[in-house]
Amino acid sequence: MKQGTGSAGTEEAVAADPAAQGRHRVPAQPAASGADRRRDTGRDRLAGPGDGGSARGEHTHGELALARPRHSVQRSSVRGQVLAALRTALVSGDLRPGEVYSAPVLAERFGVSATPVREAMQQLTQEGAVEVVPNRGFRVVERGAREIAELAEVRALIEVPVMLRLARTVPAERWAGLRPLAEATVRAASSGCRATYADADRAFHSAVLALAGNEQLVGIAEELHRRALWPLVGGAPGGGSRAELIADAHEHTALLDALIAGDLDVVRALVGEHFTGAE
Template identity: 40%
Template sequence: MTGTAGPGPAPASGPEPGLRALGRRETLRERVRDALRAAVISGELEPGAVYSAPALGTRFGVSPTPVREAMLDLAKEGLVVAQPNKGFRITEVSEQDLDDIAAVRLLIEPPTVRDCTALIPEADLPHLRDLAQAIVDAVDRGDLVGYIRADHVFHLALLGYSGNRHLVEVVSGLRSRTRLLGLAPLLHSGRLGRSAAEHHELMDLVEARDATGAEELMRRHIGHVRGLWAGGGKAAP
């Protein structure tokens, strides 16, 4: 989609599921920002397309003001570029950029998950299970934006047990710059549901304190992200 036209009329029932499902303690600006970020990553907002704040506000069931504020936040992250008197253009990411992002994530995330496996308190395991289930629930709803958001929350929560907030911030930024344009076909084929269930497999390994198994599963997961999930049909890096 190109031009300033919005991505479609607002659903009669209100905001999209990806926006409704977000945490209640966040400000409206933060909720809209997170939903828009997820829409960029999943490809629901198309790379290279320009969207106006009023059109996006209609789509998400909010006024243009929090959308405009949220998009300015995303501009600082490099996800969108402001277009004077038009709206915001969704930035495009090259195949080389995606390769480089995946390579850095492979260096950071699998070994961190390995190290965190022994550090997570037993009392926290049910909460992590709930976060894993939220990923599965989003797939069951057919909600790609909600899927991206729930996946983001789960993985950053897991990495948070490293105690290194700088590491978590770096991974958050890398995940935000990833594009998963192949998610929609995977959702319709049912393969995304099987992938979502991998998060419970990861929790099984964490609960068993199988650090090596958790590390290897995380490595495969990132390979999937760079491969078919990115829409390029490539093999894992």
């Protein structure tokens, strides 16, 4: 729940495929035509080893471990799976700040055409995670600790008052219904995987805020939560150690205990600590 910890509602799960030997793919799609391949390559191909390197010292990358979905999906959902995998790569630091990535090269790793990858990258551009580099691809935005702190402050301004209001109005049985989500964050934190914890953390926060009955509130809070996870300059993920993740997760269960008991003083203290302790 801390600003530097915690991929939207829940993103579609993906899993690594050891047998792929470095080539991770979404479910097989109809092969692109030769014209499509030439068009994709001509539009977004980045400079590679045989092209004289990248301009202005920028690093060009296409080799990153992007996970493979567990189940077959319809073609209409491919863009969503690619977007989920790219968001996971941002959280884990596989997509590194300042580096440029080619849609066609990433598409080859996914086993799809460049179109859904390009569409997913355009979504990340709108969210501020990447920026377009004409005729080269997409550069991951570089961000510093100050931006993380500012996001933490905005999240606190939005979420803390809502949680305190809900603490006075929501009955105990409604809070008890969120127990499985709180316990899921503890299990996710214990795994040590920041991307897994991010999903569980966001799901818990969204479920709490959903009790206010304001869909816009939930959407804005999820967007802020996602932005807080992008890696810092130098590629370091904006998050803590496994022990810090576990401590953060246990605050969820402690908060629920206080909410169920109707102890507003403890709720106020826990909510305040939860956000003021964020990075």
